[in-house]
Amino acid sequence: MAAVRFGTDGIRGVAGASLTSEIAYALGAALSAQHPAGNILIGRDTRPSGPSLSAALAAGIRSGGATPISLGVIPTPGLAAIVAADAQIACGVVVTASHNPAEYNGLKVIGRDGRKVPDAIERELERKIEETLAAATFHVAHIDDAPATVARADAEGATYVARYAANLAQVAAAAAPNRAAAWIRVVLDASNGAGSPFAEAAIAATGATVEGMAMGDGLINDAVGATAPAALGRRVVAHGADLGIALDGDADRCAVVDERGVLIDGDVVIGLIALDRMRRALPGSERVVATILTNSGVERHLRDAGITLQRTPVGDRHIAEALIPGHPGFGGEKSGHLLFPEHAPTGDGLISAIEMIALLVRSGVPLSTLAATLPLDPQLQREISVREGEAEWLLANPMMLDRIRDAERQLAARGGRLLVRPSGTEPLVRVMGEGPDEALLTSVVDAILSTGSALLAEHR
Secondary structure, eight states, X not given: OOOXXXXXXXXXXXXXXXXXXXXXXXXXXXXXXXXXXXXXXXXXXXXXXXXXXXXXXXXXXXHTTOEEEEEEEOOHHHHHHHHHHOTTEEEEEEEOOTTSOTTEEEEEEEOTTSSBOOHHHHHHHHHHHHHHXXXXXXXXXXXXXXXXXXTSOOHHHHHHHHHHHHHHHHHHHHHSGGGTTTTOEEEEEOTTSTTHHHHHHHHHTTTOEXXXXXXXXXXXXXXXXXXXXXXXXXXXXXXXXXXXXXXOTTSSOEEEEOTTSOEEOHHHHHHHHHHHHHHTTOTTTTEEEEETTSOHHHHHHHHHTTOEXXXXXXXXXXXXXXXXXXXXXXXXXXXXXXXXXXXXXXXXHHHHHHHHHHHHHHHOSOHHHHHHTSOOOOEEEEEEEOOTXXXXXXXXXXXXXXXXXXXXXXXXXXXXXXXXXXXXSSSEEEEXXXXXXXXXXXXXXXXXXXXXXXXXXXXO
């Protein structure tokens, strides 16, 4: 039986440990077997391990007769848009671990439609990866010294990258015609990641004035970006800016900070965009797609406006599957993945930023005032750290199950809800509680965390 290597967001692990050049080579060989003589794009973020993993991936692709085309540093949504737009491309891979710390890396496989490949294809790739690793017919030293290394974009790749940048400029010009955002000042934090070469020009194309770029010590995701917006908030206040935009490492998500330096909840962002689209009577605006984590308060506000919230499992892949590629629509995750299928096949943090700036232009009021119109139900999100294989064990443990059922009953009696699930990207069990009684919410979530930690300590 093949090892399960793909999580909810591709293959991911600590570079050089759980994610090696051998695995990258084996994935390249597996993709080459699926697309013999095909063209396969490779992009990456700015992690130190990116060039060597990309080189190994390219060597694996070449081993089966397919052709790797390097795009160099590019956002995941940029590569996805290029794959979807060009029938000459069989698929693509982005070497990235998104929001994870710099020591991590990952391999995201993008199919012909510009979206993450289905589970069935991932299972087949896993099988082929294990076959290649078991055969051990290659050497890492040879992989890293492979000709035509993909540490930099080649001429053909540069042409594709230029098309992506031009498309961002077109989206910005359409969202804010005649540079309508000229009065808006934006502080930008690209997480020192894949969005860095593209972000300033994309935002400036709306007419907005862009402040900032380099954050922290220059290392990807090191106390910067969408998952660590505190420094961005301080800089927004210091510059007297109207909003702050933070991307994650591969620029497929976007966090928004208001003029006071306060992070706007991702569910509020979803609600504001959905209501704005309904006011403009855009096609498809009567429906919004979001996950099971989206706050029930947003659902009520949307329902009052005549908008149906369709919920999916966690993961932007599921939202994308519920939206029609190339057609008007909108969906998003609390984490900052926002999908506009009329613009792109997957969530693009820069397109999301452009849309937020255009919304602010249309409203003519401060972002904090807009956000205040969408109060949320109290929600508490916590996690339990686990080792490999422990999440499944813990969530099957009878004592843990009893504690979860008891918490569900208590919250449901007060109009709340509970979700407990393993993370698809990190060694964590995530616990989310929601409801109007904050004291009860804290009590039941703390009880789950306490039970889980005690069981794991005993198990170890």
